[in-house]
Amino acid sequence: MNCNDSHEHLALRLYAELDERDGEALQAHLDGCAACRTYAAQLQQGLGRLSADATDDLPQGWAAQLSERVGSADVRRSRESRPAASLIAGVSIAAGFLLGLVCTSLLTPVQPGSGPSDPGPRTELAPEATLAAGNASHSEFRRATAPPLATTVGDLGRLRSYLGR
Amino acid sequence: MASTHQPTFDDLVERHAPQVFRVCRSILRDDHLGSDAAQETFVKLWRRLSLGALPEHAQGWLRSVAVSTSLDLVRRRRLQTVVEDTESREAPAAARPLEQVSLAELQHDLGLALHELSEGQRTVFLLRHEGGLALREVAEVLGVALPTVKTQFARACVKLQAKLARFDPDLKDGPR
Numbered sequence: 001m002n003c004n005d006s007h008e009h010l011a012l013r014l015y016a017e018l019d020e021r022d023g024e025a026l027q028a029h030l031d032g033c034a035a036c037r038t039y040a041a042q043l044q045q046g047l048g049r050l051s052a053d054a055t056d057d058l059p060q061g062w063a064a065q066l067s068e069r070v071g072s073a074d075v076r077r078s079r080e081s082r083p084a085a086s087l088i089a090g091v092s093i094a095a096g097f098l099l100g101l102v103c104t105s106l107l108t109p110v111q112p113g114s115g116p117s118d119p120g121p122r123t124e125l126a127p128e129a130t131l132a133a134g135n136a137s138h139s140e141f142r143r144a145t146a147p148p149l150a151t152t153v154g155d156l157g158r159l160r161s162y163l164g165r
Numbered sequence: 166m167a168s169t170h171q172p173t174f175d176d177l178v179e180r181h182a183p184q185v186f187r188v189c190r191s192i193l194r195d196d197h198l199g200s201d202a203a204q205e206t207f208v209k210l211w212r213r214l215s216l217g218a219l220p221e222h223a224q225g226w227l228r229s230v231a232v233s234t235s236l237d238l239v240r241r242r243r244l245q246t247v248v249e250d251t252e253s254r255e256a257p258a259a260a261r262p263l264e265q266v267s268l269a270e271l272q273h274d275l276g277l278a279l280h281e282l283s284e285g286q287r288t289v290f291l292l293r294h295e296g297g298l299a300l301r302e303v304a305e306v307l308g309v310a311l312p313t314v315k316t317q318f319a320r321a322c323v324k325l326q327a328k329l330a331r332f333d334p335d336l337k338d339g340p341r
Contacts, residue, residue: 004323011322012315015293017300045263046329047322050271051294058186059200066178066204070211 001029006036010043015051174214177223178207184224184297185231191295192235192288194276202238206231228298228306236288263330271329278328286321289314 001009009026012018018026030036172180185206190199209230213220220226279287292303304314 007323007326008316008319011319011326014322015300015318017293017315017318042263042330043322043326046271046326047275049268050275058182058203059196062182062186062200062204063178065200066182066207069204069208070174 001025003029003033003036003039006030006033007039007043010036010040011047014043014048171219172223174207174211177210177227181224181227182207185227188228188231188292188296188298189235191291191297192232193238194279194291194295198238198242199235202235203231205234209234225305228302232288232292232306266329274329275325278325281328282321282324286317286324289317290321290325293318 006026006029009018009022013023013026030040182203186199186203189202189206190196193199193202206227210220210223210227279291282290288307289300289303292298292306293300296303298306300314300318301311303309303318304311307314
């Protein structure tokens with residue numbers, strides 16, 4: 001250890017930040033170096049006198065100022081968040097409306113003859129008529145007479161009439 | 166079944182405000198600015214709590230926020246508290262042993278000498294010397310390795326002591 005290292009170690013020792021191994025090396029150096037022993041004493045008289053003279057006391061009225069500041073930050077935050085809340089509400093309403101439209105279109109009973117095997121224009125034929133025509137498969141017949149899947153109030157009538165059939 | 170008690174905002178203020186204030190003041194070296202930065206730190210905590218996100222280690226979180234808030238303030242305001250007239254105050258003091266120099270003189274000289282440190286050295290020194298944080302805590306707060314922090318701190322101390330030693334003619338030669 002040279003004297004420069006010794007000075008840095010002395011500074012760490014002053015603040016109790018020197019680990020044991022470095023402490024032993026420092027002591028060995030100090031034992032043989034009068035200049036560093038003088039430096040150690042002077043360090044104590046200089047920086048050593050200045051350390052830890054600060055207090056933890058908060059300034060008067062600090063807590064009251066903080067509550068005031070927190071209160072105003074809270075108001076500001078709620079003001080800032082209000083437009084965002086209206087936007088979210090608007091988007092939710094629009095999404096609900098769109099979802100309703102999609103559901104309504106999906107729940108409309110499928111008309112016979114509109115399957116992928118029949119891409120042509122729909123014809124408003126009753127199942128009986130289709131069967132009578134002799135060109136409808138059994139599955140087409142079942143699909144045409146399948147119960148409505150809806151559970152909305154508007155479709156309950158149709159469901160009941162189907163079950164009562 | 167053990168119930169975990171979540172500290173309220175008031176609990177955290179009561180428990181940590183003195184240390185947060187001390188840390189802020191150590192960096193800003195001013196009671197008023199330190200108080201302001203400490204309050205800003207707790208306002209940030211309040212915002213976080215109001216989002217339902219209590220920091221896992223409140224004390225460490227508060228220290229980090231206190232340091233970053235204070236450093237931001239230093240950079241924003243470009244604090245140059247006494248640098249402008251450093252030259253005029255550097256009038257040669259009467260040579261005398263350090264033990265005869267008053268504490269006020271030492272404090273004044275320390276204030277001047279701090280401006281001659283790099284920002285890293287100054288921050289580390291102030292957090293340990295005035296903020297009262299252990300170097301391990303300083304390393305955590307700054308996100309720097311402990312050996313680096315120790316080196317910065319030790320070098321800062323040696324430089325500052327050299328400035329304080331201007332009073333003492335025996336110490337002006339530096340290390341031999």
